[in-house]
Amino acid sequence: MTKFLSRANRKAPRQPERIVQFGGGNFMRGFVDWLVDVLNDEADFGAGVVLVKATPGRYEALDAQDCLFTTWLHGVQAGEFHEQTRLISCVNRTVYPYDDFASYLAVARQESIRFIFSNTTESGIAHSPDDHLDDAPPATFPAKLTRFLYERWQHFGGTSEAGCIIIPTELITDNATRLREIILQYADQWTLPRDFCDWLTNCNQFCNTLVDRIIPGYPAADAERLFAQLGYRDRLLVAGEIYHSFIIEAPQSLLDELPLRRAKTTLHVKIVADAAPYRTIKVRLLNGAHTAMVPLGLLLGIESVRDAIGHPALGTFIQELIFQEVIPSVSEVPRDELRAFARHVFDRFRNPRIHHKLQTISLNSASKVKERIVPSLLGYQASEGKLPGRLVLALAGFLRLYRGDICQLNDDPTVLDWFARQWQAAQTHEALARAMLEHEPLWDADLSALPGLVESVGEALDAIEAGRLEELLMRADS
Numbered sequence: 001m002t003k004f005l006s007r008a009n010r011k012a013p014r015q016p017e018r019i020v021q022f023g024g025g026n027f028m029r030g031f032v033d034w035l036v037d038v039l040n041d042e043a044d045f046g047a048g049v050v051l052v053k054a055t056p057g058r059y060e061a062l063d064a065q066d067c068l069f070t071t072w073l074h075g076v077q078a079g080e081f082h083e084q085t086r087l088i089s090c091v092n093r094t095v096y097p098y099d100d101f102a103s104y105l106a107v108a109r110q111e112s113i114r115f116i117f118s119n120t121t122e123s124g125i126a127h128s129p130d131d132h133l134d135d136a137p138p139a140t141f142p143a144k145l146t147r148f149l150y151e152r153w154q155h156f157g158g159t160s161e162a163g164c165i166i167i168p169t170e171l172i173t174d175n176a177t178r179l180r181e182i183i184l185q186y187a188d189q190w191t192l193p194r195d196f197c198d199w200l201t202n203c204n205q206f207c208n209t210l211v212d213r214i215i216p217g218y219p220a221a222d223a224e225r226l227f228a229q230l231g232y233r234d235r236l237l238v239a240g241e242i243y244h245s246f247i248i249e250a251p252q253s254l255l256d257e258l259p260l261r262r263a264k265t266t267l268h269v270k271i272v273a274d275a276a277p278y279r280t281i282k283v284r285l286l287n288g289a290h291t292a293m294v295p296l297g298l299l300l301g302i303e304s305v306r307d308a309i310g311h312p313a314l315g316t317f318i319q320e321l322i323f324q325e326v327i328p329s330v331s332e333v334p335r336d337e338l339r340a341f342a343r344h345v346f347d348r349f350r351n352p353r354i355h356h357k358l359q360t361i362s363l364n365s366a367s368k369v370k371e372r373i374v375p376s377l378l379g380y381q382a383s384e385g386k387l388p389g390r391l392v393l394a395l396a397g398f399l400r401l402y403r404g405d406i407c408q409l410n411d412d413p414t415v416l417d418w419f420a421r422q423w424q425a426a427q428t429h430e431a432l433a434r435a436m437l438e439h440e441p442l443w444d445a446d447l448s449a450l451p452g453l454v455e456s457v458g459e460a461l462d463a464i465e466a467g468r469l470e471e472l473l474m475r476a477d478s
Contacts, residue, residue: 004233005065005087012068012089015040015048020107020148020164021091022054022118022141024062029088030215030240032117032169034071035267037090043262047115048092050107054120054141056098061235067091069236072219072226075243076347082242083353085230097137097144104137104144108151114257116145116166118179125170127182133190142182146190149183149204153196163203165257167248169211173279176206176249207254210247210275212282214354215240222353243348244268245282249275277332284326285338286345288372290361292390293318295397297358298406299469305356309349313473319346320476321390329379329388362401363410366419369398370443378450387452390476396460397469399436415442429465430458 003009019036021028039045051067053059062069068091074083097104107113118124120141131143138144149164156162168175180200187197219226219239227233246269248254254271255261272278290305296317297308309315322345327338348354373394380388402409402419409416419436426432437457438448448454463472 004235005068005070007066007068007089009232010068010087010089012066012087014092015046015090016112017050017092017107017110018047018112019049019090019115019117020113021049021051022116022145023120023124024051024053024059024091024094025119026215026217026238026240027169027211027213028117028119029069029236030071030073030238031211031213031244031246032119033088033090034073034086034240035244035246035269037086037088038263038265038267039259040090042264043259045259047090049090050113051091051094052104052107052144053094053096053098054118054124054144058096058099059094062091063094065234065236067093068234069238070226070230070234072222072237072239073242074239074351074353075241076350076352077242078347081352084242085226101136104148105151108148109155111156111162113152114164116164118145118166118168119170121170125168125172125175125179125182127185129189131186131189133192142179143186145179146183146186149200150187150192150196153199158195158199158203160199160203163199163205165205165207165250165254167207167209169209171211174208176208180206205250205254208249208275210245210278210282212245212286213240213243214348214356216354219353239353241348241351241354243344245278246270247272247275247278249273280330280332281338281341283372284330284376285322285342287368288326288376289318289322289345289349291365291368291372292321292394292397294358294362294365295401296394296469296473298362298401299397299464303357303359305349305358305361306352306354308358309346313470317390317473317476321388321394325380325388325391326376328383329376331379331383359407362407364412365398365401365409366411366415366442369395373398374443374445374447378445381450387450387456389456392453392456393460393472393476396433396457396464399433399457400461400464418442428458429461430454433457433461 036047069088071086071088095104095107124141126140128140131138131140152162168179216239218237248271250271252271260267260269293308296314302308322342377388377391403423422435434448434454437454438446440446
């Protein structure tokens with residue numbers, strides 16, 4: 001078994017080119033391309049992908065394998081470990097604007113193009129005044145897309161049929177809305193015709209999204225075993241979890257063109273009128289569980305998410321925190337849907353193939369606590385009329401972690417300096433809790449005004465300093 005992938009040694013015909021994809025990293029290959037390939041195979045989607053390199057350089061390994069690669073997905077489902085491999089053949093070819101800008105513009109003139117997907121990182125959807133219409137290519141992704149759409153508008157005379165469905169997956173709120181705003185900003189900067197702006201707004205569909213799948217990338221430790229099973233070698237083998245979620249903010253008519261219902265594989269893709277409630281679910285349950293777990297786990301000397309959820313005290317504590325305190329604090333989504341999502345979260349945390357370090361997740365914890373823990377704490381207190389004991393302990397754990405003597409903290413230096421000064425100045429833990437909780441710039445609220453919170457956090461800090469954290473975890477209750 002020595003052969004690398006190629007279309008000559010695998011039965012992998014190319015599909016009609018209907019999709020332009022900006023970005024070919026692990027996430028796009030293990031998420032969007034996987035989804036397109038499933039729809040091609042099971043729902044007669046018939047969509048080939050033209051992959052555009054949005055930055056300088058080339059996808060050399062992908063080109064060497066005729067744009068073929070393999071996904072290896074794994075995860076815990078109903079308490080059992082499952083894994084599956086799939087040869088992905090939907091990517092037809094690669095295009096390099098920095099090497100051949102004319103070929104890039106030629107794609108815009110292809111009548112069959114209907115969908116545009118992107119993942120250019122969170123910083124990719126940005127505007128630069130230094131981009132110009134005659135750049136070949138412009139530097140930013142939105143400027144490249146503006147130039148692409150303008151070429152398409154010109155070539156097809158502004159017909160509505162030439163419009164595209166644009167589905168960015170960058171991890172920023174309202175990603176498509178922001179992308180459209182920047183494209184219109186470029187249109188104004190470049191003094192493009194008003195008719196182009198009208199066509200852009202009325203004949204193209206910009207869909208905000210929320211995406212979720214952990215994709216670590218090339219699985220070096222398992223590669224040789226998988227190659228032996230597959231019968232070929234793959235330099236682009238990409239590992240990811242089976243779990244996936246794709247929330248697309250769009251009219252239900254999108255299902256007429258994206259045939260999700262015809263697929264046999266269970267696809268966790270939802271077309272919704274408003275993605276905001278689903279963003280709340282992810283931030284408060286998945287991200288909230290991570291953010292509550294991190295300081296408490298690090299204080300206990302625990303290294304990873306999997307070890308934390310398997311810990312006899314912390315694992316039970318985090319699950320009860322989510323089911324008994326966070327879920328009751330969320331009013332925007334039905335409880336059954338929240339509970340189902342939470343069960344998926346904890347299955348994902350138990351995946352033996354994913355080693356997610358708590359210290360890595362601790363990056364910028366101050367802003368994460370404000371966004372992920374505080375809303376649940378306030379929501380629970382408002383709905384139940386009392387403090388949520390577990391969330392209070394998680395908050396206290398964060399304040400203790402930011403004393404800075406447990407591990408290397410990675411946050412805004414001004415934030416770290418502020419915490420260090422509070423720890424040096426306070427005479428008691430209750431005084432420390434009051435000084436920290438009343439600091440509105442940190443929380444966007446004066447948390448010290450919440451009845452009993454200062455005293456509860458102070459008592460929790462006393463117990464943590466006395467070495468009683470595990471005892472607190474085991475007896476914490478609302």
